[in-house]
Amino acid sequence: MMRIGHGFDVHRLVAERKLILGGIEIPYSLGLLGHSDADVLLHAICDAILGALGAGDIGKHFPDSDPAYRGISSLKLLAQVMGLARERGYTIGNLDATVIAQRPKLAPYIRQMVEIIAATCGVNPERVNVKATTTEQLGFEGRGEGISAHAVVLLQVDDGLEEIF
Numbered sequence: 001m002m003r004i005g006h007g008f009d010v011h012r013l014v015a016e017r018k019l020i021l022g023g024i025e026i027p028y029s030l031g032l033l034g035h036s037d038a039d040v041l042l043h044a045i046c047d048a049i050l051g052a053l054g055a056g057d058i059g060k061h062f063p064d065s066d067p068a069y070r071g072i073s074s075l076k077l078l079a080q081v082m083g084l085a086r087e088r089g090y091t092i093g094n095l096d097a098t099v100i101a102q103r104p105k106l107a108p109y110i111r112q113m114v115e116i117i118a119a120t121c122g123v124n125p126e127r128v129n130v131k132a133t134t135t136e137q138l139g140f141e142g143r144g145e146g147i148s149a150h151a152v153v154l155l156q157v158d159d160g161l162e163e164i165f
Protein backbone atom coordinates (compact mmCIF):
# COMPACT_ATOMS: atom_id res chain seq x y z
CA MET A 1 0.00 0.00 0.00
CA MET A 2 1.36 3.42 -0.95
CA ARG A 3 -0.04 6.87 -0.29
CA ILE A 4 0.94 10.17 -1.93
CA GLY A 5 0.77 13.64 -0.37
CA HIS A 6 1.50 17.23 -1.36
CA GLY A 7 2.45 20.20 0.81
CA PHE A 8 2.81 23.92 0.11
CA ASP A 9 3.78 26.76 2.43
CA VAL A 10 4.79 30.43 2.30
CA HIS A 11 6.53 32.65 4.87
CA ARG A 12 7.36 36.34 4.69
CA LEU A 13 11.00 37.53 4.76
CA VAL A 14 11.68 40.16 7.43
CA ALA A 15 14.61 41.80 9.19
CA GLU A 16 15.91 40.55 12.54
CA ARG A 17 14.96 36.91 12.06
CA LYS A 18 17.29 34.01 11.37
CA LEU A 19 16.83 32.27 8.02
CA ILE A 20 16.15 28.61 8.83
CA LEU A 21 15.53 26.36 5.84
CA GLY A 22 15.58 22.58 5.73
CA GLY A 23 16.64 22.47 9.36
CA ILE A 24 19.77 24.59 8.94
CA GLU A 25 20.60 28.24 9.50
CA ILE A 26 21.59 30.02 6.29
CA PRO A 27 23.54 33.28 6.44
CA TYR A 28 21.33 36.08 5.01
CA SER A 29 20.28 39.62 5.92
CA LEU A 30 16.62 38.57 6.35
CA GLY A 31 14.80 35.64 7.94
CA LEU A 32 11.38 34.01 7.71
CA LEU A 33 8.59 35.26 9.96
CA GLY A 34 6.41 32.77 11.80
CA HIS A 35 5.22 31.47 15.15
CA SER A 36 7.77 28.63 14.96
CA ASP A 37 11.21 28.98 13.36
CA ALA A 38 9.18 29.43 10.12
CA ASP A 39 11.10 26.75 8.22
CA VAL A 40 8.93 26.88 5.12
CA LEU A 41 10.57 23.82 3.56
CA LEU A 42 10.00 21.59 6.59
CA HIS A 43 6.43 22.87 6.88
CA ALA A 44 5.72 21.86 3.26
CA ILE A 45 7.25 18.43 3.97
CA CYS A 46 5.16 18.00 7.17
CA ASP A 47 2.02 18.90 5.19
CA ALA A 48 2.93 16.42 2.44
CA ILE A 49 3.34 13.60 4.98
CA LEU A 50 0.12 14.57 6.79
CA GLY A 51 -1.63 14.78 3.43
CA ALA A 52 -0.47 11.29 2.50
CA LEU A 53 -1.77 10.00 5.84
CA GLY A 54 -5.11 11.77 5.36
CA ALA A 55 -4.37 13.45 8.69
CA GLY A 56 -5.09 17.12 7.99
CA ASP A 57 -2.34 19.71 8.09
CA ILE A 58 0.38 21.23 10.24
CA GLY A 59 -1.90 23.94 11.65
CA LYS A 60 -4.31 21.28 12.92
CA HIS A 61 -1.53 19.35 14.71
CA PHE A 62 0.52 22.36 15.92
CA PRO A 63 -1.81 25.38 16.25
CA ASP A 64 -0.05 28.75 16.10
CA SER A 65 -2.24 29.82 19.06
CA ASP A 66 -0.33 27.34 21.26
CA PRO A 67 2.64 28.95 23.06
CA ALA A 68 4.32 25.53 23.16
CA TYR A 69 5.25 26.01 19.50
CA ARG A 70 6.59 29.57 19.76
CA GLY A 71 10.07 29.59 18.23
CA ILE A 72 10.14 25.79 18.04
CA SER A 73 12.55 24.09 15.65
CA SER A 74 10.49 22.67 12.80
CA LEU A 75 12.74 19.59 12.93
CA LYS A 76 10.82 18.71 16.10
CA LEU A 77 7.52 19.10 14.23
CA LEU A 78 8.83 16.94 11.37
CA ALA A 79 9.97 14.26 13.85
CA GLN A 80 6.48 14.21 15.41
CA VAL A 81 4.75 14.02 12.03
CA MET A 82 7.07 11.19 10.98
CA GLY A 83 6.26 9.45 14.28
CA LEU A 84 2.60 9.52 13.27
CA ALA A 85 3.48 7.96 9.89
CA ARG A 86 5.52 5.23 11.62
CA GLU A 87 2.72 4.52 14.14
CA ARG A 88 0.52 3.81 11.14
CA GLY A 89 3.15 1.49 9.63
CA TYR A 90 4.58 3.80 6.99
CA THR A 91 8.01 5.00 5.98
CA ILE A 92 9.04 7.35 3.19
CA GLY A 93 9.34 5.77 -0.24
CA ASN A 94 10.67 9.04 -1.60
CA LEU A 95 10.27 12.73 -0.97
CA ASP A 96 10.84 15.59 -3.41
CA ALA A 97 10.69 19.28 -2.55
CA THR A 98 11.25 22.64 -4.23
CA VAL A 99 12.14 25.87 -2.45
CA ILE A 100 11.18 29.02 -4.38
CA ALA A 101 13.52 31.84 -3.41
CA GLN A 102 15.05 34.63 -5.45
CA ARG A 103 17.80 34.96 -2.85
CA PRO A 104 19.94 33.73 -1.17
CA LYS A 105 21.70 31.13 -3.30
CA LEU A 106 20.73 27.81 -1.73
CA ALA A 107 22.74 25.33 -3.81
CA PRO A 108 25.66 25.22 -1.33
CA TYR A 109 23.29 24.15 1.48
CA ILE A 110 21.12 21.58 -0.29
CA ARG A 111 23.20 18.49 0.61
CA GLN A 112 23.14 19.41 4.31
CA MET A 113 19.36 19.95 4.15
CA VAL A 114 18.86 16.53 2.53
CA GLU A 115 20.95 14.84 5.19
CA ILE A 116 19.16 16.43 8.14
CA ILE A 117 15.71 15.81 6.65
CA ALA A 118 16.57 12.17 5.93
CA ALA A 119 18.02 11.66 9.42
CA THR A 120 14.95 13.25 11.04
CA CYS A 121 12.67 11.00 8.99
CA GLY A 122 14.85 7.94 9.68
CA VAL A 123 15.48 7.13 6.02
CA ASN A 124 18.41 6.89 3.63
CA PRO A 125 19.26 10.31 2.09
CA GLU A 126 18.83 8.74 -1.36
CA ARG A 127 15.09 8.85 -0.69
CA VAL A 128 15.12 12.64 -0.24
CA ASN A 129 15.54 15.30 -2.94
CA VAL A 130 15.54 19.08 -2.41
CA LYS A 131 15.65 21.61 -5.23
CA ALA A 132 15.73 25.40 -5.41
CA THR A 133 14.51 27.80 -8.04
CA THR A 134 14.10 31.54 -8.47
CA THR A 135 11.04 32.96 -10.22
CA GLU A 136 13.16 35.15 -12.51
CA GLN A 137 12.25 38.11 -10.25
CA LEU A 138 8.50 37.63 -10.83
CA GLY A 139 5.93 37.59 -8.02
CA PHE A 140 6.43 37.86 -4.25
CA GLU A 141 9.31 35.40 -4.16
CA GLY A 142 10.95 37.21 -7.07
CA ARG A 143 10.65 40.54 -5.26
CA GLY A 144 12.28 38.96 -2.23
CA GLU A 145 9.20 39.45 -0.04
CA GLY A 146 8.95 35.82 0.94
CA ILE A 147 9.95 32.23 0.28
CA SER A 148 7.63 29.39 -0.64
CA ALA A 149 8.10 25.64 -0.81
CA HIS A 150 6.33 22.65 -2.34
CA ALA A 151 6.82 19.03 -1.33
CA VAL A 152 5.50 15.70 -2.53
CA VAL A 153 5.96 12.50 -0.60
CA LEU A 154 5.24 8.87 -1.33
CA LEU A 155 4.66 6.85 1.83
CA GLN A 156 5.09 3.09 1.67
CA VAL A 157 4.47 0.32 4.17
CA ASP A 158 7.59 -0.03 6.33
CA ASP A 159 9.04 -3.51 5.80
CA GLY A 160 11.82 -2.79 8.32
CA LEU A 161 14.51 -3.49 5.71
CA GLU A 162 15.70 0.12 5.31
CA GLU A 163 19.40 0.55 6.12
CA ILE A 164 19.96 3.95 7.68
CA PHE A 165 23.42 5.46 7.59
Ligand SMILES: Nc1ccn([C@@H]2O[C@H](COP(=O)(O)O)[C@@H](O)[C@H]2O)c(=O)n1
Nearest residue numbers: 101102103104105106107132133134135
Ligand atom coordinates in the same frame (compact mmCIF):
# COMPACT_ATOMS: atom_id res chain seq x y z
N1 LIG B 1 17.57 30.51 -4.27
C1 LIG B 1 18.09 29.72 -5.25
C2 LIG B 1 17.49 29.57 -6.48
C3 LIG B 1 18.10 28.78 -7.43
N2 LIG B 1 19.25 28.15 -7.14
C4 LIG B 1 19.94 27.31 -8.15
O1 LIG B 1 20.09 28.02 -9.36
C5 LIG B 1 19.57 27.27 -10.45
C6 LIG B 1 18.93 28.17 -11.47
O2 LIG B 1 17.77 28.77 -10.92
P1 LIG B 1 16.64 29.34 -11.89
O3 LIG B 1 15.60 29.91 -11.04
O4 LIG B 1 17.34 30.36 -12.73
O5 LIG B 1 16.16 28.18 -12.71
C7 LIG B 1 18.61 26.26 -9.83
O6 LIG B 1 18.51 25.10 -10.56
C8 LIG B 1 19.23 26.03 -8.48
O7 LIG B 1 20.18 25.00 -8.57
C9 LIG B 1 19.83 28.31 -5.92
O8 LIG B 1 20.89 27.75 -5.63
N3 LIG B 1 19.24 29.09 -4.99
Ligand SMILES: C[C@@]1(CO)OP(=O)(O)OP(=O)(O)OC[C@H]1O
Nearest residue numbers: 034035036038059062063064069
Ligand atom coordinates in the same frame (compact mmCIF):
# COMPACT_ATOMS: atom_id res chain seq x y z
C1 LIG C 1 4.13 25.82 12.58
C2 LIG C 1 3.10 26.74 13.14
C3 LIG C 1 3.01 26.46 14.67
O1 LIG C 1 4.08 27.02 15.33
O2 LIG C 1 3.37 28.12 13.03
P1 LIG C 1 4.12 28.98 11.90
O3 LIG C 1 5.58 28.94 12.16
O4 LIG C 1 3.52 30.35 11.87
O5 LIG C 1 3.90 28.24 10.51
P2 LIG C 1 2.65 28.13 9.52
O6 LIG C 1 3.15 27.37 8.32
O7 LIG C 1 2.07 29.46 9.26
O8 LIG C 1 1.53 27.27 10.25
C4 LIG C 1 1.69 26.17 11.06
C5 LIG C 1 1.70 26.62 12.50
O9 LIG C 1 0.77 25.95 13.22
